[in-house]
Structure formats: C-alpha cells, structure tokens
Amino acid sequence: MDSRQPPRLKASLPDVRPLDRARSLKVKLSVVVVVSVLIAASITWLGLRNGLGPTKTFPLAIIFSLSFTLLIARGMTSPLREMTAAVSAMAEGDYSQRVRATSHDEVGQLALAFNAMVEEIASSDQIRRDVIANVSHELRTPVAALHAQLENLVDGVVEPTPATLHTALTQTERLSRLISYLLDLSRIEAGAAELRVKEFAVGDFLEDAVGALTMLEAGKQLDFVVDVDPGDLTITSDPERLRQIVTNLVQNAIRHSPYGGTVTVVAREEGDEVLLDFLDEGPGIAVEDRERIFQRFARGGPNSRSVNHPTSGGTGIGLAIVRWAVDLHGGSVRALEAPKGARIHVRLPKNHTLVGHQPS
Structure with missing residues (x-):
C-alpha cells in the first residue's frame, strides 16, 4: 500500500455506506x-x-x-x-x-x-521545521561574523579599533536578542512566568525603548514618532515584560517599513486601561491573518506580512511573545485596520498590582 494514500481496507468485503445520510x-x-x-x-x-x-x-x-x-x-x-x-x-x-x-x-x-x-x-510540524532552520540560520550568521572578526584580531590582520570592536559588539547583541527570544519561547511553553510590577511614566519609558531600537533601521532612514496623551501618563506594570512588547512590535514595524517611512507608537489613557498603538507604513496584514499571526510558529499568507514569515527575517516567535506578555498583564492584543500599513493595538490595565503572578 502506498503510504501517501488514504489507508485502504481489506478487500474481503466491499466498503458500502448506504446509511451515510443518517445524522445519528x-x-x-x-x-x-x-x-x-x-x-x-x-x-x-x-x-x-x-x-x-x-x-x-x-x-x-x-x-x-x-x-x-x-x-x-x-x-x-x-x-x-x-x-x-x-x-x-x-x-x-x-x-x-x-x-x-x-x-x-x-x-x-x-x-x-x-x-x-x-x-x-502537519502544518505545525512543517512550521516547526522551518522555524528550526530559520533560527539555525539566525544563529549561524552572527556566530560566523563574530568568529571571523575575533580571528582577524587574534592573527593581527586588523587592529582592535573602536569600529572593529563595535562590529563585534553588534553581533554579540544580535546573538543575545535571539537567545532571549528562545528563552521567552521556553517560558511560553511552560505556561508560567513572574510579573514584577512598579509604577513608571509611559512617555519616558516609550522614548527610551523606541530610542534603543532606532539603530536597527538598517539604513532605511525611518522617522520614529512617540505620542503619549496625557503627557504625564503613568502605568503600574512589569517594565521588563512591557519592554518585550514594545521591542518586538517596533522591530516588526521596522522590518516591514519602506525606505523613508514612519514608525509611530501612540499611548492613550482610557478609563482603567492604557491603549498602545504601533503603526507602520508597510504592506499591512491580511484580514485572514490578523488573529493567526499571534500564534506560535504561525505564518502569514503570501500576500500578507508577518514576523513569522520566513522571508521576513524574523525568528517566527516575536508576536507570540507579545501575546504571552500581554496575557500575563491581563490585557489584549490584536491587529486592526489601518489607513496605511499595519496597526497593532494593545490594551493593558493601568494598575496591575499582582507581584509574582503566575498565570493558570
């Protein structure tokens, strides 16, 4: 029997089904x-x-x-x-x-x-295979670059100038980010993590988090806009987990933004919640993919963009980490319609008071 065909029954008796129309x-x-x-x-x-x-x-x-x-x-x-x-x-x-x-x-x-x-x-198995191949490539590239750089320094081919050391540092930071992604993925699989909350200013936090990512624009000459209303808006949250949310979503926006585009982060207060919007001017997200892209190892369709698509250069887990971190806070995240590009909308409670919280 061909293993790729549906299993066939032995031919001792014919497979007749005259009662298929019966619903019970x-x-x-x-x-x-x-x-x-x-x-x-x-x-x-x-x-x-x-x-x-x-x-x-x-x-x-x-x-x-x-x-x-x-x-x-x-x-x-x-x-x-x-x-x-x-x-x-x-x-x-x-x-x-x-x-x-x-x-x-x-x-x-x-x-x-x-x-x-x-x-x-079958789909999950294939996607996991793709993710393993993608992560392996992501690991191999900075390791190879760092190895070559250090080998040249040891052999005296190049001098340990600030430029060469900065290149080595960049590759090390890239490795650190990827390892952090993988550790976060293991926490998602385990289904538990701690929240250590404190009160802090949303505006200063977003300026710092977005400013640290502007060097990742890869020469696209992007404009970064942070808009917080009211200006003295505060939130009681886990700053480390919130930084994960902002970092992944801004990196996603940078990756898919066109040359000379604008990446916008908007924070608003609405009752007992803080609303965050992350907007870019890229190709947008197809309607049928707006829920699926937040699943682990999911990928967008051919006409949609997603950090989980193999051609996007992502590791395939960025938006899953975002949903995980948002869920830890008791918030919600979804992709919404945007006049141009993509819009990721995050709702977080303004005052999260649980310390050491573990989700059930």
Missing part, C-alpha cells in the same frame, strides 16, 4: 436491526411457504441477516479503522493520510475532526 448513529443501528429482523422473517416465511422445515429455514435466515449486518457495519466502522491506520502512519512521521468522511453521524463528525487535527499537526 442510533438511527443507523435501528435501521440495521429492523432490516435484519425483516430479512430473517422474510426468509423464514418464504421457506415455510415452500415446504422447507425449520432446520433449513432458520440457518438461512441467520446467514443472510448476519451477512447484511456485517456488510453495513463494515461501512459504518470503516472511518474508525482508517483512523487507526492514519495514527500508525503519523507515529512514523507520515501526516499525508486522511480519513474518508462521507457520513453525517457522530462517526462522520469524528472523521472530519480527525482530518482537521491531522492538517493542523
């Missing part, structure tokens, strides 16, 4: 019982009319009734056997097999859910 397994079983009884009664009646005794009539009635029952039951349970074969194939890494879901009853619904689950597992 109870109805199917009732039909099978009634028809089996009618077959047995009919054969018994015909046998007695033609002078056949009970010793010949009853065995024939039993044989025909059982044959009908086995034939129909085979078709009813066929999806369950196909699931068993598909699970065995999945255990060996083959996610191509699917269950033939033609009935409308509980077994058919289970088959549809099983196929959807296999699709999701």
Whole structure:
C-alpha cells in the first residue's frame, strides 16, 4: 500500500455506506436491526411457504441477516479503522493520510475532526521545521561574523579599533536578542512566568525603548514618532515584560517599513486601561491573518506580512511573545485596520498590582 494514500481496507468485503445520510448513529443501528429482523422473517416465511422445515429455514435466515449486518457495519466502522491506520502512519512521521468522511453521524463528525487535527499537526510540524532552520540560520550568521572578526584580531590582520570592536559588539547583541527570544519561547511553553510590577511614566519609558531600537533601521532612514496623551501618563506594570512588547512590535514595524517611512507608537489613557498603538507604513496584514499571526510558529499568507514569515527575517516567535506578555498583564492584543500599513493595538490595565503572578 502506498503510504501517501488514504489507508485502504481489506478487500474481503466491499466498503458500502448506504446509511451515510443518517445524522445519528442510533438511527443507523435501528435501521440495521429492523432490516435484519425483516430479512430473517422474510426468509423464514418464504421457506415455510415452500415446504422447507425449520432446520433449513432458520440457518438461512441467520446467514443472510448476519451477512447484511456485517456488510453495513463494515461501512459504518470503516472511518474508525482508517483512523487507526492514519495514527500508525503519523507515529512514523507520515501526516499525508486522511480519513474518508462521507457520513453525517457522530462517526462522520469524528472523521472530519480527525482530518482537521491531522492538517493542523502537519502544518505545525512543517512550521516547526522551518522555524528550526530559520533560527539555525539566525544563529549561524552572527556566530560566523563574530568568529571571523575575533580571528582577524587574534592573527593581527586588523587592529582592535573602536569600529572593529563595535562590529563585534553588534553581533554579540544580535546573538543575545535571539537567545532571549528562545528563552521567552521556553517560558511560553511552560505556561508560567513572574510579573514584577512598579509604577513608571509611559512617555519616558516609550522614548527610551523606541530610542534603543532606532539603530536597527538598517539604513532605511525611518522617522520614529512617540505620542503619549496625557503627557504625564503613568502605568503600574512589569517594565521588563512591557519592554518585550514594545521591542518586538517596533522591530516588526521596522522590518516591514519602506525606505523613508514612519514608525509611530501612540499611548492613550482610557478609563482603567492604557491603549498602545504601533503603526507602520508597510504592506499591512491580511484580514485572514490578523488573529493567526499571534500564534506560535504561525505564518502569514503570501500576500500578507508577518514576523513569522520566513522571508521576513524574523525568528517566527516575536508576536507570540507579545501575546504571552500581554496575557500575563491581563490585557489584549490584536491587529486592526489601518489607513496605511499595519496597526497593532494593545490594551493593558493601568494598575496591575499582582507581584509574582503566575498565570493558570
């Protein structure tokens, strides 16, 4: 049997499914019982009319009734056997097999859910493979550059000038950022982390966080705008986790901004919440991807942009870390429609008073 085709049943009995239109397994079983009884009664009646005794009539009635029952039951349970074969194939890494879901009853619904689950597992497995390859590349590039730089310094090929040391420092910082991403991902997988909150000024915090990222614009000559209203707005939050939110979203905006574009961070007070908007002038995010991009290892479609898309240069976990950090604060994050480019909207409670909080 070709391992990439749906599992086939043995050819001892045909796989017939005349009861697929029934929407309940109870109805199917009732039909099978009634028809089996009618077959047995009919054969018994015909046998007695033609002078056949009970010793010949009853065995024939039993044989025909059982044959009908086995034939129909085979078709009813066929999806369950196909699931068993598909699970065995999945255990060996083959996610191509699917269950033939033609009935409308509980077994058919289970088959549809099983196929959807296999699709999701196959997609997640492929995305994880892509992420591993992408992270490996991201690690290899700064390591190779740093190794070459240090080797030249040791061999005396170049002098330890401020420029060469700055290059080495840049690569080290790039490595540190990537390692921080991976550590954050492990915390997401564990499902727990601490919050250490304190009160601080939102304006000063955003100016400092965004200012530290302006060097990452890679010669795009971007303008960075931080707009806070009111100017003395404060928040009681975990500054380290909030910096993760700002850093990932601003890096995302930088990565997808066009040459000479503007990256805008807006903070507003609304009741007991602080609203943050991160806007850029890039290609935007497709409507169908606006929820999916915050999932771990998710990627946008071909006409959408996402930090998780392999061509974007990201590690594939930036927006997942954003959602994780926002959820720790009891807030929300989503992608909204923007007149131009993309808009990521974050809502955080203004006063988060839990210290050492661990999400359930």
